[in-house]
Amino acid sequence: MISEKMRELVANGSAIRAMFEEGKKMAAEFGAENVYDYSLGNPSVAPPKEVNDAIKEVLNEDPVFLHGYMNNSGYDDVRQSVAESLNRRFETNFFKRNILMTVGAAGGLNVILKTLLNPGDEVIVFAPFFGEYKNYVDNFQGKLVVVDTEKETFQPNLEDFMKKITDKTKAVIINNPNNPTGVIYEEKTIMAISEILYKAQNAFDHSIYIISDEPYRELVYTDVEVPYLTKYYENTIVGYSFSKSLSLPGERIGYLVMPDELDGADEIIDGANIANRVLGFVNAPSLMQRVIQKVLDVRVDVSVYDKNRELLYNSLSDYGFEMAKPQGAFYMFMKSMEEDDKAFCQKAKEHHLLLVPGSSFGCPGYVRLAYCVDYDMIKRSLPAFEKLAKEYQ
Amino acid sequence: MISEKMRELVANGSAIRAMFEEGKKMAAEFGAENVYDYSLGNPSVAPPKEVNDAIKEVLNEDPVFLHGYMNNSGYDDVRQSVAESLNRRFETNFFKRNILMTVGAAGGLNVILKTLLNPGDEVIVFAPFFGEYKNYVDNFQGKLVVVDTEKETFQPNLEDFMKKITDKTKAVIINNPNNPTGVIYEEKTIMAISEILYKAQNAFDHSIYIISDEPYRELVYTDVEVPYLTKYYENTIVGYSFSKSLSLPGERIGYLVMPDELDGADEIIDGANIANRVLGFVNAPSLMQRVIQKVLDVRVDVSVYDKNRELLYNSLSDYGFEMAKPQGAFYMFMKSMEEDDKAFCQKAKEHHLLLVPGSSFGCPGYVRLAYCVDYDMIKRSLPAFEKLAKEYQ
Numbered sequence: 001m002i003s004e005k006m007r008e009l010v011a012n013g014s015a016i017r018a019m020f021e022e023g024k025k026m027a028a029e030f031g032a033e034n035v036y037d038y039s040l041g042n043p044s045v046a047p048p049k050e051v052n053d054a055i056k057e058v059l060n061e062d063p064v065f066l067h068g069y070m071n072n073s074g075y076d077d078v079r080q081s082v083a084e085s086l087n088r089r090f091e092t093n094f095f096k097r098n099i100l101m102t103v104g105a106a107g108g109l110n111v112i113l114k115t116l117l118n119p120g121d122e123v124i125v126f127a128p129f130f131g132e133y134k135n136y137v138d139n140f141q142g143k144l145v146v147v148d149t150e151k152e153t154f155q156p157n158l159e160d161f162m163k164k165i166t167d168k169t170k171a172v173i174i175n176n177p178n179n180p181t182g183v184i185y186e187e188k189t190i191m192a193i194s195e196i197l198y199k200a201q202n203a204f205d206h207s208i209y210i211i212s213d214e215p216y217r218e219l220v221y222t223d224v225e226v227p228y229l230t231k232y233y234e235n236t237i238v239g240y241s242f243s244k245s246l247s248l249p250g251e252r253i254g255y256l257v258m259p260d261e262l263d264g265a266d267e268i269i270d271g272a273n274i275a276n277r278v279l280g281f282v283n284a285p286s287l288m289q290r291v292i293q294k295v296l297d298v299r300v301d302v303s304v305y306d307k308n309r310e311l312l313y314n315s316l317s318d319y320g321f322e323m324a325k326p327q328g329a330f331y332m333f334m335k336s337m338e339e340d341d342k343a344f345c346q347k348a349k350e351h352h353l354l355l356v357p358g359s360s361f362g363c364p365g366y367v368r369l370a371y372c373v374d375y376d377m378i379k380r381s382l383p384a385f386e387k388l389a390k391e392y393q
Numbered sequence: 394m395i396s397e398k399m400r401e402l403v404a405n406g407s408a409i410r411a412m413f414e415e416g417k418k419m420a421a422e423f424g425a426e427n428v429y430d431y432s433l434g435n436p437s438v439a440p441p442k443e444v445n446d447a448i449k450e451v452l453n454e455d456p457v458f459l460h461g462y463m464n465n466s467g468y469d470d471v472r473q474s475v476a477e478s479l480n481r482r483f484e485t486n487f488f489k490r491n492i493l494m495t496v497g498a499a500g501g502l503n504v505i506l507k508t509l510l511n512p513g514d515e516v517i518v519f520a521p522f523f524g525e526y527k528n529y530v531d532n533f534q535g536k537l538v539v540v541d542t543e544k545e546t547f548q549p550n551l552e553d554f555m556k557k558i559t560d561k562t563k564a565v566i567i568n569n570p571n572n573p574t575g576v577i578y579e580e581k582t583i584m585a586i587s588e589i590l591y592k593a594q595n596a597f598d599h600s601i602y603i604i605s606d607e608p609y610r611e612l613v614y615t616d617v618e619v620p621y622l623t624k625y626y627e628n629t630i631v632g633y634s635f636s637k638s639l640s641l642p643g644e645r646i647g648y649l650v651m652p653d654e655l656d657g658a659d660e661i662i663d664g665a666n667i668a669n670r671v672l673g674f675v676n677a678p679s680l681m682q683r684v685i686q687k688v689l690d691v692r693v694d695v696s697v698y699d700k701n702r703e704l705l706y707n708s709l710s711d712y713g714f715e716m717a718k719p720q721g722a723f724y725m726f727m728k729s730m731e732e733d734d735k736a737f738c739q740k741a742k743e744h745h746l747l748l749v750p751g752s753s754f755g756c757p758g759y760v761r762l763a764y765c766v767d768y769d770m771i772k773r774s775l776p777a778f779e780k781l782a783k784e785y786q
Binding site for chain 1: 533
């Protein structure tokens with residue numbers, strides 16, 4: 001009854017749901033406090049108080065305006081505020097016309113891919129990558145091309161990158177800080193990527209766009225700066241979400257930045273506006289647009305995640321697990337102690353540890369831990385990790 | 394730089410935007426009070442006070458829960474409340490598993506089309522139809538098949554309907570009350586459509602689904618009942634939005650109903666849950682889900698639109714314009730006084746009347762008026778309509 005593509009997704013999806021259901025069963029059987037769920041990237045830190053204050057404040061606006069339609073790209077004044085906030089922070093030069101308010105980063109990515117991709121166009125990602133990229137690219141009959149990263153550091157393998165660019169390459173998705181590794185691509189990496197792309201544009205005589213997916217931009221625990229990519233490569237489109245910086249993942253609020261420097265900027269800006277409509281988003285949720293305008297400079301308390309990171313990284317290292325120390329986001333990408341990462345996750349589950357196999361991110365042999373969880377849960381889970389490690393020694 | 398499909402949409406879209414821009418210019422030149430904009434279906438009646446009260450109330454909930462991720466289908470308790478509300482009103486028998494909360498009706502339609510359509514599958518609509526259906530079906534490489542309606546009444550032409558069903562027909566979209574005509578398909582029409590579809594399912598030996606798009610269900614001005622289609626035809630999926638019943642079009646909140654009686658119900662329900670995620674909606678906005686749970690039985694004051702309808706219909710009829718008297722929604726579909734409806738709209742604009750050509754709804758020779766406007770604007774606009782009519786006499 002359903003489409004062939006969806007049948008495949010349902011079949012694959014059910015393994016994860018089965019795991020989720022099993023987790024719930026385990027919680028019922030052993031008590032929720034004895035199950036250690038590291039599977040979901042759902043922020044555990046409460047949104048800053050300013051968010052709910054802003055909601056109360058915007059309720060004073062004319063309700064027909066507050067809850068009504070606006071331009072598909074969003075409220076003009078909200079877009080202008082976002083542009084000015086970016087200009088202050090990154091010394092960019094955006095205006096409201098460069099900003100399109102979106103239904104989260106996921107909505108924004110689909111909007112820009114719909115705008116850019118002809119069937120068969122190729123989109124490059126660096127493995128491990130957020131698994132949904134594959135589905136998003138497939139929504140528009142694009143082809144996902146996976147480039148290796150260096151093991152240990154998870155920085156892009158530039159030689160492989162060069163090899164994988166073809167005359168069908170339309171875009172490169174860069175996720176920085178990275179889900180699932182927690183690694184940050186530093187300025188020198190970004191400069192090297194840009195140089196390769198400038199050369200490739202000349203060689204193939206067509207535009208190649210970077211799509212910079214930045215929901216974790218504000219979740220950084222070191223002095224490393226996360227470069228603002230529009231300053232390094234002109235054909236850069238930025239996708240952003242407030243899901244993590246303000247702990248609002250359920251609200252579906254984010255934006256796209258489409259600079260004037262883009263090849264075909266007018267066409268892309270007009271196209272994205274229409275794509276937002278025809279894909280069925282229509283516009284980003286109206287009340288939440290007006291709310292984020294008031295809290296553009298507010299952030300969740302990142303020190304909570306940092307504390308989790310330190311405890312988990314240090315403890316797991318002590319037990320003999322291997323991983324790059326995450327610099328940002330709230331994920332850790334750990335080496336599986338056996339080749340088959342799915343089998344390793346099964347074994348972990350016997351210790352009530354719920355992890356996600358690296359295969360889901362195009363990188364078998366690893367597992368992802370989302371440490372946006374309660375600090376006490378991490379403490380309670382440590383003996384389980386220790387036992388798991390011992391099983392492999 | 395942009396995809397071929399988007400290039401076409403941008404080219405077509407700019408005509409409408411040009412009109413919109415011209416309208417703004419006219420407002421600047423002649424004064425906003427002297428421009429009569431009937432082009433947009435943006436509710437003019439304020440949301441009921443209960444909506445903002447409910448927002449204040451849900452702010453007392455745990456903010457991590459209120460603004461956080463939930464199942465892609467929505468909060469369980471919200472889905473159950475929606476199911477129970479439908480059961481009370483329509484004597485149906487839904488449970489939470491039958492309800493998927495969506496980013497408006499537009500989001501819901503895209504989710505169910507993604508779930509059902511293989512490339513080349515045909516989707517039937519009755520002309521005139523909401524122009525976006527074409528784009529939605531095209532998002533999944535489906536083919537829109539247009540069936541005639543009877544002139545004068547705008548009820549589906551059943552003979553043409555029978556002829557247009559093929560072995561590729563996967564779905565029929567029914568929009569009741571109808572945008573742009575304001576007509577309601579009564580029970581006997583729905584029964585006739587169902588009978589034809591049951592026979593076609595047997596003849597072609599595959600399932601054909603009705604997608605009932607019902608954002609205007611509560612906007613009804615007569616005693617005519619709007620049938621609840623799941624009771625007439627088992628393979629019915631309902632798409633709903635609170636945009637009009639609560640005047641919340643900017644908030645993007647609605648739902649899909651997928652009854653257990655559907656052929657392949659489990660597959661469709663699982664598929665739609667995943668489609669909601671992979672299309673980039675992820676979930677319906679979280680706070681607004683919790684809000685609508687509290688106001689499921691609340692409605693905007695429909696008498697305001699009814700008053701507009703009476704004044705506009707009676708006056709325009711007096712001036713010699715011809716149209717079916719709308720029974721629901723907030724649109725009127727009027728005969729163009731010359732064959733070329735676009736030329737007629739141009740002429741209307743000279744009188745500062747902004748109308749939408751019927752061509753945009755697959756029905757040239759007519760124009761749409763959205764009367765979700767200020768009553769006083771209608772009064773002020775009447776002399777302009779009278780002059781327009783005289784030009785054609």
